[in-house]
Amino acid sequence: MYKNSRSTVLLPLVVAAAVALGIFLGQFLGRSSAESDIKGILRSLALPQNKVSQTLSLIETQYVDSVAIDSLVERALPVIVSELDPHSVYIPASEMAEINEPLDGEFDGIGVVFNMATDTVIVLNVIPSGPSDKAGVVAGDRIVRINDSLVAGQQIAQREIMRRLRGKRGSEVRLGLERRGIDELVEVTVVRDKIPIRSLTAALMLTGDIAFVKLDQFARTSHTELLEALSTLRTQGMRKLILDLRGNSGGFLDQAIAIANEFLPADKLIVYTEDRNHQRIEQYSDGTGSAADLDLAVLVDEGSASSSEILAGALQDNDRGTIIGRRSFGKGLVQQQIPYADGSALRLTVARYYTPTGRSIQKPYTSGDAESYDADIWNRYQHNEFFSADSIRFDNALRRTTPGGKVVYGGGGIMPDIFVPLDTTDLTKYYLEVSGRNILYRYTIEYADAHRKALNAVRTTADLRALLDADRGLVDDFVRYAARKGVAPRYGDIARSRQLMEAQLKAYIGRNTSLEDSGYFLSIYPEDEVIVRAIGELEHPTIPTVKAAEAVAEGEPAEEQPAEEEPAEEAPHD
Structure with a gap:
């Protein structure tokens, strides 16, 4: 008796998906383009066009049960796309709004x-x-x-x-x-x-002349948000900037390019892309950047990917600013979102991007093996990369040198100029329990509720500092609260974690004010070793970078400019 092999059973699904994909492309690109795409799909499946037509016709006219072709396609397309690179993905119509929303702004x-x-x-x-x-x-x-x-x-x-x-x-x-x-x-x-939806979630002064900006993603509005924030921060004395890209997984490429342009002098290569035909598109700075005079530190970690790495790589390769933190994710592929008539879309990798020195920072992957690719960050942790720069290995063949003589590497993310290991010094068992059980956070919610009138009156970071500094018994009150919730005090642990807990409590409380994440970072930054190191580097540089005087137009002084715009209101979302 003839037995269906796995490939035979899946064949109708693959065929249906191929035909449907061609139909969708036809609706989006036009008939001639669709026919070309169908033929391309068929070539990849090694199936003649007439066999696809025959098979689809047989399913529709002779299969024993009625079949919802659309349903087969929805299940088959993700399987097909999963055999490509890890970042090409099919997005069902039901998920489009949720996926696009953060980037639409x-x-x-x-x-x-x-x-x-x-x-x-x-x-x-x-x-x-x-x-x-x-x-x-x-x-x-x-x-x-x-x-x-x-x-x-x-x-x-x-x-x-x-x-x-x-x-x-x-x-x-x-x-x-x-x-x-x-x-x-x-x-x-x-x-x-x-x-x-704000992509720039925090903007505040940390010292008399050092500002801090947190960019969570590259949305359509990110460049505008940054300009508004910088304009406001200049009025507060900003001459140096910490740009935090940690945990920023990317977004729109054009926004990363526009932001890089703000920090670079004229005619500097920002990034270039190459498609399957090796067509190269280069993006250069135009000299209109409003932040080229600022001394700059950029923070990255293993959660910084794609557009974050484009921005960090452009600045690093042009010796503009200092990259601080841990090795970034390693995504060097460019996706184009192709919409279908039913509201779904295909995010297809169409090019690779390269930093100005010619680095591809895409980490290795095997097509169709998403599991190993997704395990990379955990493997870094297991191999001690979060704690020691000496545990990180780069291929010497991918070594590049910046115009200023700095050695950089491709092939696996952006390696920071200054490595700051993950700090676990104060993470005692007591702290891990009260934070892991969400007791620490719940205390701040109840605290904010009991002090709502005072918190609602907070308008500036100075207001928040004054309010929080006045409460000297915050940690002791929390320890009593945690005991009522079932966590017995461990006084040795509490003494060791006291400073961290106080900063965390104040940070969460600060987030309950109109300052939101700016209120959070105001209290937490002294316990954030990466931010502390960035402040130290800006105050006493150890890494050669393009100096402020070299980063502005010839003959113009590198000094602060008066603000021309009011800051945008923070835009929290429900």
Whole structure:
């Protein structure tokens, strides 16, 4: 008896996917292009075109049961794409909005930041002049009802709460709010509107002349957000900048190029890409950069990928600023998002990018083996790379030299100029337990709730410093709180972790103010060894870089300029 092999069983799926992909491409690119793409797919499958047509026709007309071809395609396409590089991916229509939203820079919602604490939705912040602000929602409110549904104490997932709060712009949602000092529920109706998503989440002065900016991703608005932040920081005395790209997994390539342009003098190569035909596209700085006079430190780690690495690589290869932290992720592939008529899309790798010295920082991968690729970061940790630069090995054939004589390597991420190991000194068993069980964070939520009036009055970092410094018993009060939650004091551990816990507590409390992440970093940075090292490097440089006077147009002094723009309001999201 004839037995179906695995390849025979999967053949209809692959065939259907190939045909459907061609149809989709035809709708997007036009018939001639679609036919070419179909033929290309067929060549890769080693199947003649007439056999595909025959097979699809046989499935539709003679298969014993009715078949939903679209469903087969949806299951087959991810399988096909998974055989390519690790970053090519098929995105179903149902997931497109969620995936694109952070990069688009806005969504339709009510304009609050909330937290799910003990199964209750607590409003942490409200966007000034946003939909909820206009409706009378205030920080500290607990959302008990959404429309006619009880949500407090119902074990509803945070994702589901977000889904219920969001909706089409102009639509209404009724909220029942529990508010401190008021016995009955406060009923409000919020008219949903466009809510901006900030990719630049923190901007503040750390010292008299050193500013700190945290960029979480490269969204459509990132370049504009950075310009607004720098304009404001200049009015506060900024002459040096720490740009934090840690954990920034990338985003739009053009935004990384535009930001790099701000820091470089004219005619400096930023990045170049090469496609399958070796067509090379180069991007150069144009000399209009507004931040070319700033002394610069850029922070990276294993979570910094793609556009983050393009920016860091452009600055490193041009000897502009100092890269500090740990080795970056190692993604040197460029994806193009190709939409299909049904709302789904294919993110297809169409090129490789190279830093100005010709480095590809893409780490090795085997097509179709996503599991090994995904395990790379864990393997780095296991091999001690997070703790010692000597544990990192680069291929000497991929060695390059910058114009300033600095040695750099390709083939596996951006290696920082200054390596800062992962610091675990203060991570005692007590600290790990109270943080791992979320007790430390929950304490700050309750603290913020009890001190809401004072926190709502915070407008500047000076306000926040004064408020937090006045509370001398914060750690001791937390230890008593943790004991009530079942974590017995370990006084030796507490003494060792005390400074870290105090900084963490103050940072979380600071995030409960209108300063949001700027309030967080204001308190946490003294315990962040990478930021501390960056401050030290900017104050007393050890790595040769392009000096400020060399980074501006000839004849112009390297000094601060007056601000021309007001800072953008932070845009938290619900």
